Amino acid sequence: MIQFTSKGIYCVPGKFYLDPWQPVDLAIITHGHADHAYPGMKKYLCHHFTVNILKSRIGHDIQVEGVAYNRPFHINGVKISLHPAGHIIGSSQIRMEYKGKVIVFTGDYKIQDDGLSTPFEPVKCHELITESTFGLPIYHWESVAAQTQRLNEWITHNQGFKKTSVFIGYSLGKSQRILNAVKDMGEVYVHYSIAKLNMAYSEAGIQLPPYHIVDLRKDTKQLDGKIVLLPPALLDTHLLQKIPNVAYAICSGWMQIRGARRWRSADAGFAISDHADWNGLLQVVKDSEAEKVYVTHGQTATFSKYLNEIGIEAEEVKTNYGEEISL
Amino acid sequence: MIEFATLINALDSSNKTSLKKEAIIRFLTFAPEKDKLWFLALMTGKRPKRPIATKDLKTWVLELTNIPEWLFTECYAAVGDLSETLSLLLPPPTERNDKSLSDWMEDIVILANASMSEKKAFVLASWNALNTIERFIFNKLLGGSFRLGISAKGLINTIAAHFQIEPSIVAHSIMGEWNPYDFEFDKLVRGEYSNTSLSKPYPFCLAYPIEKELEALGPIIEWQCEHKWDGIRGQLIKRNEEVFIWSRGEELVTAQFPEITDALRQWKDNVVLDGEILAAKDGRILNFTELQKRINRKVISRTLREEVPVVVYLYDVLELNGQDLRSDPLQVRRNLLEQLHQRNGDDIMQLSPLIHCADWTALRLVQAASREVNSEGIMLKKKNTIYYAGRKKGGWWKWKVNPMTIDAVLIYAQKGSGRRSGHYTDYTFAVKEGDHLVSIAKAYSGLTDKEILEVSRFVKQNSLEKFGPVRTVKPELVFEIAFEGIGYSKRHKSGVALRFPRILRWRRDKKAIDIDTLEDIKKLIP
Ligand SMILES: [Zn+2]
Ligand SMILES: [Zn+2]
Numbered sequence: 001m002i003q004f005t006s007k008g009i010y011c012v013p014g015k016f017y018l019d020p021w022q023p024v025d026l027a028i029i030t031h032g033h034a035d036h037a038y039p040g041m042k043k044y045l046c047h048h049f050t051v052n053i054l055k056s057r058i059g060h061d062i063q064v065e066g067v068a069y070n071r072p073f074h075i076n077g078v079k080i081s082l083h084p085a086g087h088i089i090g091s092s093q094i095r096m097e098y099k100g101k102v103i104v105f106t107g108d109y110k111i112q113d114d115g116l117s118t119p120f121e122p123v124k125c126h127e128l129i130t131e132s133t134f135g136l137p138i139y140h141w142e143s144v145a146a147q148t149q150r151l152n153e154w155i156t157h158n159q160g161f162k163k164t165s166v167f168i169g170y171s172l173g174k175s176q177r178i179l180n181a182v183k184d185m186g187e188v189y190v191h192y193s194i195a196k197l198n199m200a201y202s203e204a205g206i207q208l209p210p211y212h213i214v215d216l217r218k219d220t221k222q223l224d225g226k227i228v229l230l231p232p233a234l235l236d237t238h239l240l241q242k243i244p245n246v247a248y249a250i251c252s253g254w255m256q257i258r259g260a261r262r263w264r265s266a267d268a269g270f271a272i273s274d275h276a277d278w279n280g281l282l283q284v285v286k287d288s289e290a291e292k293v294y295v296t297h298g299q300t301a302t303f304s305k306y307l308n309e310i311g312i313e314a315e316e317v318k319t320n321y322g323e324e325i326s327l
Numbered sequence: 328m329i330e331f332a333t334l335i336n337a338l339d340s341s342n343k344t345s346l347k348k349e350a351i352i353r354f355l356t357f358a359p360e361k362d363k364l365w366f367l368a369l370m371t372g373k374r375p376k377r378p379i380a381t382k383d384l385k386t387w388v389l390e391l392t393n394i395p396e397w398l399f400t401e402c403y404a405a406v407g408d409l410s411e412t413l414s415l416l417l418p419p420p421t422e423r424n425d426k427s428l429s430d431w432m433e434d435i436v437i438l439a440n441a442s443m444s445e446k447k448a449f450v451l452a453s454w455n456a457l458n459t460i461e462r463f464i465f466n467k468l469l470g471g472s473f474r475l476g477i478s479a480k481g482l483i484n485t486i487a488a489h490f491q492i493e494p495s496i497v498a499h500s501i502m503g504e505w506n507p508y509d510f511e512f513d514k515l516v517r518g519e520y521s522n523t524s525l526s527k528p529y530p531f532c533l534a535y536p537i538e539k540e541l542e543a544l545g546p547i548i549e550w551q552c553e554h555k556w557d558g559i560r561g562q563l564i565k566r567n568e569e570v571f572i573w574s575r576g577e578e579l580v581t582a583q584f585p586e587i588t589d590a591l592r593q594w595k596d597n598v599v600l601d602g603e604i605l606a607a608k609d610g611r612i613l614n615f616t617e618l619q620k621r622i623n624r625k626v627i628s629r630t631l632r633e634e635v636p637v638v639v640y641l642y643d644v645l646e647l648n649g650q651d652l653r654s655d656p657l658q659v660r661r662n663l664l665e666q667l668h669q670r671n672g673d674d675i676m677q678l679s680p681l682i683h684c685a686d687w688t689a690l691r692l693v694q695a696a697s698r699e700v701n702s703e704g705i706m707l708k709k710k711n712t713i714y715y716a717g718r719k720k721g722g723w724w725k726w727k728v729n730p731m732t733i734d735a736v737l738i739y740a741q742k743g744s745g746r747r748s749g750h751y752t753d754y755t756f757a758v759k760e761g762d763h764l765v766s767i768a769k770a771y772s773g774l775t776d777k778e779i780l781e782v783s784r785f786v787k788q789n790s791l792e793k794f795g796p797v798r799t800v801k802p803e804l805v806f807e808i809a810f811e812g813i814g815y816s817k818r819h820k821s822g823v824a825l826r827f828p829r830i831l832r833w834r835r836d837k838k839a840i841d842i843d844t845l846e847d848i849k850k851l852i853p
Binding site for chain 1 (some may be wrong): 339340343398405408412563
């Protein structure tokens with residue numbers, strides 16, 4: 001029923017692809033991150049919330065259709081439904097049923113409720129295709145409340161030294177989470193590239209806290225002592241140095257490890273992730289009751305080996321997903 | 328140990344010295360007196376005996392978490408630090424213990440005499456009452472070396488600036504004999520427990536690399552020529568029967584070189600000497616990598632003393648019986664040094680031999696053969712100059728031999744920080760050993776921005792594995808690596824350590840098959 005091809009994950013009877021990385025006729029997209037939503041497809045199918053993200057990322061002229069969670073539809077005799085994956089807004093697990101066999105592709109997911117994305121919903125299946133970005137038992141996320149407290153304590157500390165607090169996180173998903181977490185701590189400025197994606201949230205009816213938009217190429221004086229959200233791409237540029245008296249923090253699951261915090265040489269690192277941690281991955285695999293698990297990206301070899309050892313048949317598959325994880 | 332954990336986290340996370348200093352000052356302001364003393368003790372190597380072997384800690388974590396050994400190994404590979412790996416694997420704590428650093432340390436001191444089951448019970452209960460970073464610190468406190476993200480010198484300078492005391496006083500005092508039980512922090516750092524003026528060093532006189540033709544320096548007879556020895560430049564002080572050895576990094580290294588301390592103590596005169604500490608056996612200077620075995624060791628065992636015997640090659644005398652000689656001409660100081668050496672010298676305290684050449688051409692030959700005697704090149708010191716404080720052009724020149732080079736292939740890449748963060752700029756290189764590749768050197772980019780972009784793209788497209796931030800790269804790109812010295816090393820997988828490796832250029836004309844073999848490289852070792 002499913003083939004792992006050089007273009008993407010292919011549903012044979014349905015004649016469609018899941019998150020393909022080469023041009024195909026019909027692509028069902030789990031979520032709007034660049035490594036899962038490539039340009040060049042004749043037609044895209046995704047959750048309603050993902051539609052505008054795809055349009056702003058890929059082009060307004062693409063052919064794209066939005067569907068709701070838990071509303072099954074059929075393609076070539078395959079019953080398909082989308083289920084919340086909790087990763088970012090619109091992120092979906094794709095459930096496919098054909099002749100009584102159920103396969104679920106999780107895309108990227110997390111169990112933690114970030115307060116913005118529709119919370120993850122467990123789906124039972126015969127075969128599960130899962131990610132494993134943080135598939136090592138060293139990754140355990142703190143509760144969202146504890147994370148928020150950490151961010152806020154850091155801001156308070158910076159404010160004590162009259163410093164501007166800059167957070168660096170992925171512009172889609174992570175930035176909105178940070179914005180939500182720091183809303184009571186002062187005026188927030190977000191980079192215009194993040195603001196563009198904030199629109200996707202408001203269009204989906206998700207209320208974000210108030211923010212100002214900043215373009216670092218222009219004047220940065222108003223940022224003094226404030227809270228600023230920037231995308232990782234700016235780490236590569238000298239624009240960061242335009243903000244005087246700055247402390248900057250990277251928000252990423254990788255920041256769990258001291259070595260990662262050190263070599264990125266930020267002033268602080270917060271282990272906040274939109275992916276499931278080790279226990280989250282295991283819980284999803286177990287709750288799915290799948291007889292067979294395919295692991296698409298991340299710690300594929302380790303995670304599948306471990307699943308096999310605990311009696312769950314698993315196999316790693318090669319995909320093009322996962323470049324977003326470098327931060 | 329909240330304050331201590333905050334301090335460690337700050338020292339760990341930032342590369343900015345200003346932030347590290349800020350964190351230390353905050354700790355010294357808010358931490359309890361005893362904690363401050365223990366912090367200094369840990370920084371200066373006055374740690375208690377390790378009560379529990381790391382392998383026992385690991386066994387208990389595997390028991391608690393039900394993690395198979397191979398998975399532990401994977402985790403360790405991703406984290407790169409054993410104490411940290413253990414701290415990350417443990418389940419979340421169910422209790423909370425707010426003991427201070429000094430309380431923990433005192434418990435750990437007592438633990439050394441406990442039975443194995445008592446030790447285990449203590450460790451398990453402690454883990455269950457600490458958060459991740461505190462557990463990491465606790466594991467480090469139990470274990471051996473604790474690198475705190477700041478050097479002893481950085482700490483000394485921070486304390487000195489904050490309390491407005493001379494750094495040498497702080498160093499003298501905290502590097503000396505004391506314990507966290509019977510001393511007061513303020514009095515300790517202010518040097519009130521000892522006579523710190525006795526150890527006070529002079530600033531080192533330093534040389535610039537030579538930048539003109541030798542002939543432009545005038546007649547060779549006006550110059551004192553000697554080898555530029557590749558060891559630890561030191562200032563050796565004997566005043567009032569007390570001996571102090573300072574490294575050029577202004578660190579007090581007296582304890583690392585007991586035989587030198589003993590030898591100098593035998594001198595009949597009170598002196599301040601400038602010299603090079605070198606590893607030497609049977610009258611031959613050994614490679615710097617040998618001496619490295621003695622650096623950063625808190626305790627120098629007898630075995631180590633026998634394995635790596637040291638000598639001092641004396642360059643200069645700066646003070647004699649209380650009189651500052653630095654404004655005397657070099658020629659006068661050297662004469663005096665030779666007399667002093669005749670009166671006092673022995674196998675350990677030797678004179679740095681002078682090189683007598685009739686002309687510059689002859690000196691060129693000596694310079695070219697420097698490596699054969701394990702020297703880095705030649706020092707040229709004008710005979711009529713005073714001993715300057717710091718670097719001053721014209722009086723002293725260093726003339727180093729050209730670096731050695733090898734061709735190696737890129738095998739690991741890691742993203743850099745600062746301006747070039749986001750690009751792969753930190754590389755590990757390998758050479759051939761039979762059919763395998765063995766890593767030989769780590770080097771930060773010596774490439775142009777354009778080349779870095781190209782290499783980064785290659786890394787992205789050709790990474791075979793990811794270990795956290797590190798990518799294993801298809802071995803294809805060949806680089807010429809330059810280095811200043813080479814020696815045997817047990818700490819390196821290749822068995823070879825390169826000194827100051829750097830990328831000279833990208834050899835696009837070469838393929839992985841063309842790189843050097845480990846066997847060839849070992850032939851470079853003098
Ligand atoms: Zn994603
Ligand atoms: Zn992904």
